[in-house]
Amino acid sequence: MPLQPRSSPPEDIRRAGAAARVRTGKRRPSLGLAIDVTEEGYALGPPHDDQDGWEAMLCDLFGTGSVVTATYHLGQLAQMCRTELHEQTGQNVPSHAELLAALNMVAGFRPRNEAQCAVAVGAVAMHLMMMRLATDTLSTMQIRHPDAALSAKLGRTVAMQVQTLSGLQGKTSQQRIIVKQERHDHRHQHIHIEGGSAKINDQPHGPSSLPIDTANGTRCDAVGQPSGCAALSGKGSKRKAVSVTGDKG
Template sequence: MTSKRRMPAKLRQKAQVATARHQARPIAPDVQITADEGKWSYGNPYQAADERAWCALMFEAFGTRQRDVANVFVNHLARLCSTQWDETAQAWRPNENELQTAIALVQSLAPRNEAEAALAAQAVAIHFATMKLAHHVAGRSNPDARTLASLAALAKAYVKQLEAMQQLKGRKVSRQKITVRNERHVHHHQHVHAAGDARNLGGQSHATNSFVECTPMPGKGSLGSVVPFSGAEGQARLSNARRPKRGAER
């Protein structure tokens, strides 16, 4: 058996800091799912002496003091989870790890009342739907545009839910503002022909300075984008006096 190498000293130092932060984080209460006679239920995974303490943690997770309210929230979250077959009880039951994660997500938003708990539960529902749709998209080599748009809409809705929770708690939400301006550009073109290049001008030296003022033309894509013209289209707009002659280049 190959022996594993020890963690580098720098990582061990970071691990000590991470451990301190880990211990300071709030802990969501565990749940235990059991199935009997074709039905499932959840309850206290600890000893009977800890029942009241476990109920207090569950109530705190959903910002309520009523057992029925906590039960409704747990049942709603359980419907978001995948199900697994319990052979002993001959019944389907929600995945215990996923339900535990859903409760922890609600608890992490620290709802102070039932209304905030409902908003937190909605955010969890959007998160679960986003991950399931993302899994569907990841399994396709060429997903359709409508599915990708739905995935983007779900991700945006999740951010809005978190922003709404921050606003309910009286915290300011910073937004990034992007301003698009249509600017006017002036291009200066200078053409200088030396006397040594007289063979290209029919034996005459020529020096000209021309200044062309251009204004960006809006294209179909974004505001202020310049519409390119090919050489043939540019020459078609010149008068006959300014259009270069074919024989002059010989």
């Protein structure tokens, strides 16, 4: 059934598509792959006649100079993928699209040696397992707690492997802590009372003697109360004056 006709994209989408094509052209070309059915099963090889160039690209993808090592990892990835029926023979062969996706994921890690290649292939294996478990679970809409917990553990394992590979490639982020020393000078000022008067920086403040109540000739304390015994008598009062003793205790 033919697809329905589509309208032309807007101008901003057209410009975004042109920019995306420029960025895609700068990426490393993907490794092509052909799956040929043989008497023993199937064979993986180049989709063209440049066998040597394809093997060189395969070794570069896995970060090794050995064709045997690169072919071994390619076979491991093929066994991890789902199977599909070959169009001509009807035999079960690895999914062509899934195997190419797995190869591109390994290429995205850019392993530089066999050790980094092993970590990259392991991360892809955990990813395929997690996605297959999630697909089977979500397609039936019967989410079980063990399956969900296992999927979460696989996701954390993939993240740990990616972090490990980044450490092997020297891409780990370093935390930088800057410690600054701040100095605070505190100055304490002491007030010395000399000769009954308070002095601050050799400047007298306040009288040295207590004020005198001019009404009755008595001295008052700091709060204006008569000190000692003071006669309390109102004007025109006929009562006898009463002496009040100040509280000095």
